[in-house]
Amino acid sequence: MTTATPIKQLNASSPDFESRLEHLLAWESVSDDAVAQTVSAILAEVKSEGDAALLRYTNRFDRLDADSVGQLVVPRERLQQALQRITEEQRQSLEVAAQRVRSYHEHQKQSSWSYTEEDGTVLGQQVTAMERVGLYVPGGKASYPSSVLMNALPAKVAGVDEIIMVVPTPGGEINEMVFAAAAIAGVDKVITVGGAQAVAALAYGTETVPKVDKIVGPGNIFVATAKRSVFGTVAIDMIAGPSEILVVCDGGTDPDWIAMDLFSQAEHDEQAQSILVSPDADFLQKVQASVDKLLPTLQREQIARQSLTERGAFILVKDLQQAAEVANRIAPEHLELSVEDPQALLPSIRHAGAIFMGRYTAEALGDYCAGPNHVLPTSGTARFSSPLGVYDFQKRSSIINCSPAAASSLGQVASVLARGESLEAHARSAEYRVVAED
Incomplete structure (x- = not known):
C-alpha cells in the first residue's frame, strides 16, 4: 500500500x-547564533595556537587519539592503495568521470592577452593561476568522491601549484573512493581533519597545514559558517x-x-x-x-x-x-x-x-x-553567480606599458582629473612624463 x-x-x-x-x-542561510559563536572560538584558537588547537578539536570532534597533526597527513602511497582497494568498476567509473570533467574544463582556460595602440602603448591582461588552494571534502558516511573530482580538476586545469585536501575521518572511518578520487585528480596533499578547525587551518596556516589562497568544497553548517567568516582572509567558492x-x-x-x-x-x-x-x-x-x-x-x-x-x-x-x-x-x-x-x-x-x-x-x-561542474549556485544566486570553473582558480592582472608619446598625452588628462580630486602627488607624478610642446 x-x-x-x-x-x-x-x-x-x-x-x-x-x-x-x-x-x-x-x-534561511547560515544564521545560527550558537553555531556562529562556536565557530568564532574555533577560528580564533586555531589562528593563535596552530597545530595544537587543530589537533585538540580534531581528536574531540572526530573521536580520534592522534598525537600530532603530522600523523594525520595521508602519504601519497596510501592514496594509490585506495585505487587498488576499490572495485575495478568503481575505479573505471572514477577515471571516466575524471577524464570527462578534465576535458570539459580545458575549454574554460583563459589566456593572457594584449593589444598595441597606434602610439606603441601596450594594454592587456596577464592571467595566472592561484598558488595554493584548499579543498574541503565531507567525511564519514556523507562522503562524495565526485566532489573531489569537481573541485580539484578545474584547479589543476587552471594551473594551481598545490591542492591541499582536508577530509574528516570520524571514528577513523575512511572512504576509499574519496582517497582514490584524490589520487586520480592529482591532489597534492591530503590531511584527515575537518570541521571549522580545518577551514581555520587552511585560512590562517599552521605548522603542518599551509595557508591557502582559496577554499572550495561543501560542508555542514559549521564548515559553511567558518568559510563565510574567513572570507576576505582567503577567497571561497560560495555559501551553498x-x-x-x-x-x-x-x-x-x-x-x-x-x-x-x-x-x-x-x-x-x-x-x-x-x-x-x-x-x-x-x-x-x-x-x-x-x-x-x-x-x-x-x-x-x-x-x-x-x-x-x-x-x-x-x-x-x-x-x-x-x-x-x-x-x-x-x-x-x-x-x-x-x-x-x-x-x-x-x-x-x-x-x-x-x-x-x-x-x-x-x-x-x-x-x-x-563533464560540466556540479558545484552550482543555489537559493536564487544563479541570477548573479556561475558554476565553479577554471576561471575561479585564475587571477587577472592588468598590463599597462605606455610609450613616451602616450605617457605625455595621457599624463595631461590624468593631471586634470587628479587636480580635480585634489590629489596633487597624482597630478605631479603624471606631469613629470609630459613632454613640453615646442
Missing part, C-alpha cells in the same frame, strides 16, 4: 502566486544552500522518469527543493501518482518525503513561455528542460546554474560524469 505525498499545488496565473512562491522559496531541481515538462516525458528526477534532489536532505512546472494539468496528476508509487521504493524515503512535502511544488503554467518566466524567477541550481524542443526554449532561460536539455538528460548525469 502506497502513502500519498501531499505536494503543494501552485498556479502561475493565480493572483496569490507570487506570495505563495516567495513563501515556498524562503530559506540546499540542493534544488526545477523540471519544466510539456507532458511528453514518462511521469516515472520525472518523479525520479525530482527524487534525485529530494533525497539529499530534508531542506532540498524539487519543483515541477508544466502547462499540462493532467500530467501533473500523473507525476503525483508516480511519486506516490515510487517513493516507498527509495532507501532514503523519509528524507525525500519530508523534502517534497515541505519544500516541493507542482506549478501549473499556461504555456512553456510562462514556464520559462517562472524558471527565471526561481533561478534554480539545476534546470531540466524535459520538452520536445529544448533548444527553442533555451533562449528564454536567463537564470540557472546548469541546464539539462531534453527528455533523456537526467540531472544525475551532471552530478557525476557529464
Whole structure:
C-alpha cells in the first residue's frame, strides 16, 4: 500500500502566486547564533595556537587519539592503495568521470592577452593561476568522491601549484573512493581533519597545514559558517544552500522518469527543493501518482518525503513561455528542460546554474560524469553567480606599458582629473612624463 505525498499545488496565473512562491522559496542561510559563536572560538584558537588547537578539536570532534597533526597527513602511497582497494568498476567509473570533467574544463582556460595602440602603448591582461588552494571534502558516511573530482580538476586545469585536501575521518572511518578520487585528480596533499578547525587551518596556516589562497568544497553548517567568516582572509567558492531541481515538462516525458528526477534532489536532505512546472494539468496528476508509487521504493524515503512535502511544488503554467518566466524567477541550481524542443526554449532561460536539455538528460548525469561542474549556485544566486570553473582558480592582472608619446598625452588628462580630486602627488607624478610642446 502506497502513502500519498501531499505536494503543494501552485498556479502561475493565480493572483496569490507570487506570495505563495516567495513563501515556498524562503530559506534561511547560515544564521545560527550558537553555531556562529562556536565557530568564532574555533577560528580564533586555531589562528593563535596552530597545530595544537587543530589537533585538540580534531581528536574531540572526530573521536580520534592522534598525537600530532603530522600523523594525520595521508602519504601519497596510501592514496594509490585506495585505487587498488576499490572495485575495478568503481575505479573505471572514477577515471571516466575524471577524464570527462578534465576535458570539459580545458575549454574554460583563459589566456593572457594584449593589444598595441597606434602610439606603441601596450594594454592587456596577464592571467595566472592561484598558488595554493584548499579543498574541503565531507567525511564519514556523507562522503562524495565526485566532489573531489569537481573541485580539484578545474584547479589543476587552471594551473594551481598545490591542492591541499582536508577530509574528516570520524571514528577513523575512511572512504576509499574519496582517497582514490584524490589520487586520480592529482591532489597534492591530503590531511584527515575537518570541521571549522580545518577551514581555520587552511585560512590562517599552521605548522603542518599551509595557508591557502582559496577554499572550495561543501560542508555542514559549521564548515559553511567558518568559510563565510574567513572570507576576505582567503577567497571561497560560495555559501551553498540546499540542493534544488526545477523540471519544466510539456507532458511528453514518462511521469516515472520525472518523479525520479525530482527524487534525485529530494533525497539529499530534508531542506532540498524539487519543483515541477508544466502547462499540462493532467500530467501533473500523473507525476503525483508516480511519486506516490515510487517513493516507498527509495532507501532514503523519509528524507525525500519530508523534502517534497515541505519544500516541493507542482506549478501549473499556461504555456512553456510562462514556464520559462517562472524558471527565471526561481533561478534554480539545476534546470531540466524535459520538452520536445529544448533548444527553442533555451533562449528564454536567463537564470540557472546548469541546464539539462531534453527528455533523456537526467540531472544525475551532471552530478557525476557529464563533464560540466556540479558545484552550482543555489537559493536564487544563479541570477548573479556561475558554476565553479577554471576561471575561479585564475587571477587577472592588468598590463599597462605606455610609450613616451602616450605617457605625455595621457599624463595631461590624468593631471586634470587628479587636480580635480585634489590629489596633487597624482597630478605631479603624471606631469613629470609630459613632454613640453615646442
